[in-house]
Amino acid sequence: MRHDHLITSKQLSRADIETVLDRAAEIAADPSAVADRYSNTLLGLLFFEPSTRTKMSFETAMKRLGGDVVDMGSVESSSVKKGETLADTVRVIEGYADALVLRHPKQGAATMASEFVDVPLLNAGDGAGHHPTQTLLDLYTIRENAGLDDLTIGIMGDLKYGRTVHSLAHALTNFDAHQHFISPESLQLPREVVYDLHQEQEGTQIREHDSLEEILPSLDVLYVTRIQRERFPDENEYQKVAGEYQIDAETLEKADDDLTILHPLPRVDEIAPEIDETEYAAYFEQAHNGVPVRMALLDLLLDGGESDE
Amino acid sequence: MRHDHLITSKQLSRADIETVLDRAAEIAADPSAVADRYSNTLLGLLFFEPSTRTKMSFETAMKRLGGDVVDMGSVESSSVKKGETLADTVRVIEGYADALVLRHPKQGAATMASEFVDVPLLNAGDGAGHHPTQTLLDLYTIRENAGLDDLTIGIMGDLKYGRTVHSLAHALTNFDAHQHFISPESLQLPREVVYDLHQEQEGTQIREHDSLEEILPSLDVLYVTRIQRERFPDENEYQKVAGEYQIDAETLEKADDDLTILHPLPRVDEIAPEIDETEYAAYFEQAHNGVPVRMALLDLLLDGGESDE
Amino acid sequence: MRHDHLITSKQLSRADIETVLDRAAEIAADPSAVADRYSNTLLGLLFFEPSTRTKMSFETAMKRLGGDVVDMGSVESSSVKKGETLADTVRVIEGYADALVLRHPKQGAATMASEFVDVPLLNAGDGAGHHPTQTLLDLYTIRENAGLDDLTIGIMGDLKYGRTVHSLAHALTNFDAHQHFISPESLQLPREVVYDLHQEQEGTQIREHDSLEEILPSLDVLYVTRIQRERFPDENEYQKVAGEYQIDAETLEKADDDLTILHPLPRVDEIAPEIDETEYAAYFEQAHNGVPVRMALLDLLLDGGESDE
Known part of the structure; x- marks a missing residue:
């Protein structure tokens, strides 16, 4: 898989999908093999809309890989209320994290945001758009x-x-x-x-x-x-x-x-x-499968990122 | 102590209580001995009511054991608002965590929830019910x-x-x-x-x-x-x-x-x-004693869980 | 640098400032050297006002040093709503953490709070007061x-x-x-x-x-x-x-x-x-520089604390 960001499942070929599913199956079969793999890695969570299972599942996935998260928290408690644009918010937060997960109520938000950041960005739902x-x-x-x-x-x-x-x-x-x-x-x-x-x-x-x-x-x-x-x-x-x-x-x-x-x-x-x-x-x-699948995705994107630099 | 869940202090014999307090005293005397004991363990936090010290104290306890937490967040930001039942919520979140902590405004909630999950569940207060x-x-x-x-x-x-x-x-x-x-x-x-x-x-x-x-x-x-x-x-x-x-x-x-x-x-x-x-x-x-006591409880429940499987 | 708390930049001499900036530069040049330095350390976050970047940046800093945070959460979900004083809140939370970060809407809050705790307290903004x-x-x-x-x-x-x-x-x-x-x-x-x-x-x-x-x-x-x-x-x-x-x-x-x-x-x-x-x-x-600078501050305050005891 050679992608910088994951915005829509349409960007994934059958081979890409199979790569993710195969990796997820490997991880599910032996999670201890990756339990400390990303021990110095932080995943930034930007949820501009409420979510329980998607957010918890990403958080669990990153932690099961040995890493941790930094969470923007709710929109009510953030700078967004002061009129900050999404482009500015993601550019600030990419300085804290090694990859970003974005959920946003507006269709196209993930595509737009991904153009402003150098770390991998995963779309966790953009309104009526995608949720790969x-x-x-x-x-x-x-x-x-x-x-x-x-x-x-x-x-x-x-x-x-x-x-x-x-x-x-x-x-x-x-x-x-x-x-x-x-x-x-x-x-x-x-x-x-x-x-x-x-x-x-x-x-x-x-x-x-x-x-x-x-x-x-x-x-x-x-x-x-x-x-x-x-x-x-x-x-x-x-x-x-x-x-x-x-x-x-x-x-x-x-x-x-x-x-x-x-x-x-x-x-x-x-x-x-x-x-x-x-x-x-x-x-x-x-x-529950959200965990190994997101572990696989994070592994493929973070690892890809590394060999790229 | 041989329990799968901790719902009420009424389920604890004098011997059970002394086991927990003895373990807490050991941990308080030498916290470094357990500082990495649960390094791949996640505790799920489900607080359906506000709480500062109980929640922070459980979170601190898990982290002082080397583990981490995944937090459902406030009810306002969760699927509960979409009409999900408590039974469904706990069955989803048990897939993310190795043990669950539940606070809920309704008496009996912890007992009911514990019937739907296989991981240990700790009652952190169920309305007018219990807070062991x-x-x-x-x-x-x-x-x-x-x-x-x-x-x-x-x-x-x-x-x-x-x-x-x-x-x-x-x-x-x-x-x-x-x-x-x-x-x-x-x-x-x-x-x-x-x-x-x-x-x-x-x-x-x-x-x-x-x-x-x-x-x-x-x-x-x-x-x-x-x-x-x-x-x-x-x-x-x-x-x-x-x-x-x-x-x-x-x-x-x-x-x-x-x-x-x-x-x-x-x-x-x-x-x-x-x-x-x-x-x-x-x-x-x-x-402050909430930390060693909850560390002891988590240790006894998680450890018991392990030797059980 | 010999301080127990960081309340205002006015307390810092030119030499103190240079010590922090030099340490930040060292950390920025080689973050891996400190990536596990505080692996058993918890930073308590007490934000009585919304904040995105200050809070995330402190959280990132602590995690990039190998440590973790415990977060009081929003005022709405805390004991503050039950009428608890700031002095009581910080005295409870200091039992959970090795250092505290406080943001509060009232000028002077950080000075007052620091008088009640033994762990280092960092002022993250006290109303019209300071934000060192x-x-x-x-x-x-x-x-x-x-x-x-x-x-x-x-x-x-x-x-x-x-x-x-x-x-x-x-x-x-x-x-x-x-x-x-x-x-x-x-x-x-x-x-x-x-x-x-x-x-x-x-x-x-x-x-x-x-x-x-x-x-x-x-x-x-x-x-x-x-x-x-x-x-x-x-x-x-x-x-x-x-x-x-x-x-x-x-x-x-x-x-x-x-x-x-x-x-x-x-x-x-x-x-x-x-x-x-x-x-x-x-x-x-x-x-982005908020991360190495806050890593340097935490390192100096936590390390100072250690050699002090």
């Missing part, structure tokens, strides 16, 4: 549970606004996956995303559905996302739609025994708690 | 200053709402202490707590008073707690009550020379600053 | 770029309220610098500050101006500060004044080729972005 480390941990979890070859995946829920979904769908075209998109009409994939996906691979591999039932038996993986109440002007409308896209034991009667269920979390009620203890459920494992 | 590490550091400070055998202790202030007090009183029954409870009538120990204490040991060892004066000369330890202004609908009523339960040099004229004064802190005006420099005052030492 | 580590990093950056001997410096912007400016101006009298103060009349240096500066060195070396133009060609260093909008009751008045004290490429046509421009950051629009890439700009370097 989420995609990589999704791919890792799919590979561990179902394999990425000959994959048939259903992606269900809010497909209109979910950057996680668009990014994952795009990455899966590298592996010629059969992708089924299941959502109410009002939350379908944006037409331009569908168009892009068709450009990337044969059209027959992308299908849209408004019900899970017909397609469920053929799925290796079902990726569920949260339907956000605030998208609906009418509470009744939300209740109707949300109820149809909830998974419980009854829903899964027609599923393949080897089905793997994923969810980027947090969930509200898209997946009933009774599923948690079944063999289907891999969403907590998926969250 | 506070009790252990109180016991440690009493033992260091006055001994736990043949102890006569006065516990004064808000005895109605203070979980610290209930938990300490219960733990002291293991040591057959003579306990005197001093409070205004409106802030007396709840009847069920008194009942429980009488069940645990001979009734003559539990006495209630509405004034410190008569009992002060016989005390080895005086444990003072804050009377919270917000408990009183009427400011005048508060002033009258609070004034009677404040300690200053004059109050202490009749005290034994060896009296030890404790307070869980923060204080407002229950203890006059003029006491701080006297031999009586042990409340800052008490706060 | 900022002054030291300013001096370090001036020395690296222009030298401190025979220095001619212009200090421009809000000279009335800026503690940074008062502290720097005072420290520069140790080096017999020629100091030019450039500001609108309403934001001139307070008369008592001017009086003090004249007491410290020959009067001819302190001059005040209301325009940069005439003095610019003679300057080795131009130190720019932010003019705060909220100082002006009238927006038009602000716009007029602010516009006159902004630096862009045109302004600098008459500057010496070796001019160094500094700014304590954050900036709003006092310096046009087009200056950032020129040889003049040293303000990001200045922010």
Whole structure:
């Protein structure tokens, strides 16, 4: 992998993705081998939006590599409130850290910020833009549970606004996956995303559905996302739609025994708690996989940086 | 000590308590012996309520053992705001950490959370429920200053709402202490707590008073707690009550020379600053003792965990 | 250097300042020599006011020395909200840490706090009072770029309220610098500050101006500060004044080729972005210098403490 920054999963070739996933698997198999590898390394955390799992997972990853973090803290407690530009903030903080992680509510923020810094910058979400480390941990979890070859995946829920979904769908075209998109009409994939996906691979591999039932038996993986109440002007409308896209034991009667269920979390009620203890459920494992995947990424970017200088 | 989680001091036998206090004393005597013992260990901090000293003291304890922490941060900046359940939050974060510390405003939260995780979970306060590490550091400070055998202790202030007090009183029954409870009538120990204490040991060892004066000369330890202004609908009523339960040099004229004064802190005006420099005052030492006691607990739980697997 | 606490740059002699700057230069030249020097050391951070760069820079400094921090967090999440005094808070937290860093909105807070603790305390800003580590990093950056001997410096912007400016101006009298103060009349240096500066060195070396133009060609260093909008009751008045004290490429046509421009950051629009890439700009370097300078200070205070005991 030869990149200075990680801004979008679109910049990653199939070979790049496999390099990251292979390294993550090595690290997961023997974390002690890297436990002191970056003992003098500091990762700068710039989260301009709240986040629990992405931030904690990056922090854990850096610390599991023997390093440490310096955290800008919340926007309320920072110089941003005094009118400082993002370009100035990242240029100051790069003086404290060996790499930066940025989450920002504005699309394109990570690209812009990366142009001002010399240390590696990892995009941890830029509004409606990209969130490449989420995609990589999704791919890792799919590979561990179902394999990425000959994959048939259903992606269900809010497909209109979910950057996680668009990014994952795009990455899966590298592996010629059969992708089924299941959502109410009002939350379908944006037409331009569908168009892009068709450009990337044969059209027959992308299908849209408004019900899970017909397609469920053929799925290796079902990726569920949260339907956000605030998208609906009418509470009744939300209740109707949300109820149809909830998974419980009854829903899964027609599923393949080897089905793997994923969810980027947090969930509200898209997946009933009774599923948690079944063999289907891999969403907590998926969250935990954020650590080895981000360890692998940090290792590849920091190491690459070193051999570069 | 053979426990997976530490939820309440009620789960600890006298032998368990002594194991923790002995280990804490060893660590306090030679902290360098354990300074790198847990160098690859991460403690997850989940504080759903503000806290300064408990949180900093756990963080210090883990770092003094060579480890590090990953902190969920405030509820405002977390996924909890998106409607995630506590069960989901702890199951995600256990993937990042080797042990968890939980503070939560709801009684029973720690017990519930502990059922969902495989790593050791330490309760750092669950609303009106328990706060066992506070009790252990109180016991440690009493033992260091006055001994736990043949102890006569006065516990004064808000005895109605203070979980610290209930938990300490219960733990002291293991040591057959003579306990005197001093409070205004409106802030007396709840009847069920008194009942429980009488069940645990001979009734003559539990006495209630509405004034410190008569009992002060016989005390080895005086444990003072804050009377919270917000408990009183009427400011005048508060002033009258609070004034009677404040300690200053004059109050202490009749005290034994060896009296030890404790307070869980923060204080407002229950203890006059003029006491701080006297031999009586042990409340800052008490706060500092949170570090070796929590180091001992972490050591016992993490070590136990290891030999278990 | 023989000090227990660092409260104000006024306590530092020229020899003290040179000791710090020399040590900072050594550390900057070879940070790996000290990377594990304080591996069992904890720095307590008490920030009663928001801060990004001062706090991150202290945290980075301690971690680059191999140590770690324990952070009180925001006032909102602390015991301060329960009415605890600063004296109590610092006495509790000194039990967790080997040194303390304090920022507080009230002038004199650091002096008061230092009287209650035995570990070294560093003032990171006490309201309108002092901010000695900022002054030291300013001096370090001036020395690296222009030298401190025979220095001619212009200090421009809000000279009335800026503690940074008062502290720097005072420290520069140790080096017999020629100091030019450039500001609108309403934001001139307070008369008592001017009086003090004249007491410290020959009067001819302190001059005040209301325009940069005439003095610019003679300057080795131009130190720019932010003019705060909220100082002006009238927006038009602000716009007029602010516009006159902004630096862009045109302004600098008459500057010496070796001019160094500094700014304590954050900036709003006092310096046009087009200056950032020129040889003049040293303000990001200045922010980064906070790390070696604070490493040097911590090293001198912690080491001094050790040999003392």
